[in-house]
Structures are given as C-alpha cells and as structure tokens.
Amino acid sequence: MSLFDKFEKNAALFNELSETGRNPFAVVMERVLGPTRAIIKGRETVLAGTHNYLGQTFEPKAIAAAQKALAEEGTGTTGSRFANGTFAGHKALEAGIAQFLGLEYCLVFSTGYMANLGGIAGLVGAKDAILIDADCHACIYDGCVLSGGETVRFRHNDPESLDRRLERLDPKYEGKLVCIEGMYSMFGDIAPVKEFAEVAHRHGAHLFVDEAHSFGVYGDNGRGVSEADGAMDIIDFYSGTFSKSLAAIGGFVASNHQALESLRFSSRPYMFTASPSPATIASASAALANIKATPALRQRLWTNIGRLHGALTQFGLNLASGPAPVISVLLPDRETAFMAWNFLLENGVYVNMAIPPGTPNATSLLRLSVSAAQTDADLDAITDAYAAMAEAFPGARVAGVS
Ligand code: PMP
Secondary structure (H helix, E strand, C coil), rough: CCCCCCHHHHHHHHHHHHHHHHCCCCCCHHHHHHHHEEEEECEEEEEECCCCCCCCCCCHHHHHHHHHHHHHHHCCCCCCCCCCCCCCHHHHHHHHHHHHHCEEEEEEECHHHHHHHHHHHHHHHCCCEEECCCCCCHHHHHHHHHHEEEEEEEECCHHHHHEEEHHHHHCCCCCCCEECEECCCCCCCCCCCHHHHHHHCCCCCCEECCCCCCCCCCCCCCHHHHHHHEEEEEEEECCCCCCCCCCCCCEEEEEEEEHHHHHHCCCHHHHHCCCHHHHHCCCCCHHHHHHHHHHHHHHHHHHHHHHHHHHHCCCCCCCCCCCCEEEEEEECHHHHHHHHHHHHCCCCCCCEEECCCCCCHHHHHEEEEECCCCHHHHHHHHHHHHHHHHHHHHHHEECCCC
C-alpha cells in the first residue's frame, strides 16, 4: 500500500469526467463578465451557483476602495494578525462588523474557514465538549478536531436532540460549546436559533452560530437568522465570512463576551497565518457600508428568491426547503445529478452540484444560489433552463407531479 492508493477510486471518476469535459468539479470561469455572467466552455453563461447573494463583486465603491488600498498600502501585509499583519483597516473593519451586528467584540480572520477553525479551537480545549449539529459545515468539524475537545453530534435542527445529548453528557467536561449554522447551505433550511440558545443556556453551554450564508440576507437589518429569530441578544458567538454577501475573502467571529479578545493570543488560525490583504479589507469594508446603506439590495434578493422558488415549485421540482437564497433540487442519484447539471450548463446556466459524502442524508442535489444582481433576463434564462430540465428529468420532480 502506498500513500497514494487512497486517491485511486475518486481520481478515476474525476479523470473520466474531465475527459468528457463535463466535470462539475473542474469548471473554469474562462472570462468573468460581471456579477452574474461568465464565459464557460467558450459561451456566455448565467451564474446561478455562486454565493454572491447581494451581488457585490462588481460594486464600484468596493472596487475603488480596493484599488486605493492597493496603491497606498501594497499588495499584502506579509504577516499575521498577531505580528505585523494588523493595519488600521483591519481594526476599522472589526469595529464596523461589531457595530453592524450590535455586538461588542469582533476578530477578523483570513477566511471564513479560519474564523470557524480559530473560533472553535480557540474557545474549546481538551477538557471541554462541543455539541455540533450533524449537518454543520466541514470547517466546523475541523475546528472540533483542532480543539482536541470531545465532539458530540446531535440531530440536524433538532433542539430536543441537543437537550438529550446535554442531559447525558459526562459532567467531567468543564466547558460546553454548541455549534449551529443560521442557514444551511446544502438545503437552504434555517435553524431555530432562539430555541437552541435556550436549550444550550439551560445546560450551562454557550452557543456559536455560523451565519456564513445568512449574514446580510436575513433579519430586518441583515444581521442574519439570529436577528430574524429574535436571538441576537442571547447567542454567544457569531461567525461569518466575507466571501458571500460581502463578495471578498476573509471571515470573522463576533461576540459580547470579552473572552473573545483572548483568541488574539491563543487561537492558532488567527496567529499563524497571514492576514487579509489591504485591498481585500478595503473592499469588504466598502461592501459592508454599501449593504448597510442599501436595504434595496436585500429586498431585490428576496424578490428574486420568490420568483425563482415559485417557478421551480410550479415546474414540480423536488425542492429541499422553502424560499431561501439557496434553492436546491433533490435528485434520485448521483448519475442523474451529473446529467442534470450538464443539461443546465448546456442550456446556459451554471449551478452547483453536490453529492455524497458532502451532502446531508447522502442526497444528490443541484444548488441554485440567488443573487440580488440577477437581472430579469438572468431570471428568465434560469427559469427556462429549469423548465426544460424538469421535462427532461422526471426524477427531479416530486412524485406524481407532471
Ligand atoms: N461556513 C459555511 C457554512 C460555509 O458554507 C463556508 C464556505 N462555503 C464557510 C463557513 C467558509 O467560508 P470561506 O469561504 O470564507 O472560507
């Protein structure tokens, strides 16, 4: 047995798909034309599988701010937050996010992945326990591993299951952290954050909510599912990313607990990686200011969500959840998912394909991400392609719907 044997099975499939030129995991955006269009395989394609929820990738104010920072502060910080990589812009963005969320403390990390890794592994030690929703993202699982704490999974979106796990937890664990997400990105379903907070606190645990997909999107002020559920004041830790609604790269953890500040000298993913570049920080800051000043972006997103979710429902497609920025169509198996994904691309629409083991309950699905930047023409192209797909793939429809 060699180090490389384990790659063989998946490599064979990957290569076979790549040779046909129909591999969903090897797509190249040959030329980006704007927030919702790119050239893929030589043709103009509507992007309906990005996380550009508020359409900020080409926001002129964000581009101008990034260009200014690039010219004035250089291409990179060449250091970690802990050493020479904290510029005035990083501190200002932390203050801006804290203010946006109405929370006191905020730490900016280099990616959302690092924020969860560093937040969880920074807070939890070997004598503590983490209780994690079974459908949590890979980086939350990785944070659990890095922490060295005991990890206990509970049933997805089920506060009673959490209650039972906490009830039975060995009292030897000193601290307890419960991890959930606001909106889950595979199915687009949302968490009952308030109920989770109540259960966690009843057992002396703290609640950590990853709002990567819901920041800027849910709640009257765009603070996420925690806000929409009236739970902003009772959650303990809030994590997010710049790579979706803010259309940059980076991440953060925010809280009202001053203990969060201790992560600046104890969280390895904060201390031992280079900080986001000045241009990245500047564009994220400008996008944050823009989404705060422009609630119409959120309104447009929800209008688009309503239109697309309504159309796909009307086509009889088997949707994973109610209207949300992610609208997933469940497919009977992996092969149908590959074919349906290619069918949409051939019809000029790019979406994400997700298959086991990356999906809950071993489902295969096509994930459509809605954007405020999608124009009426984009929405028409998307709905036309899905209408044709519903015809061509009866397995994508709810049983009995023709
Ligand atoms: N949390 C969730 C739920 C995510 O889906 C993702 C990335 N898709 C992340 C965190 C990581 O964010 P980033 O891309 O900024 O690393």
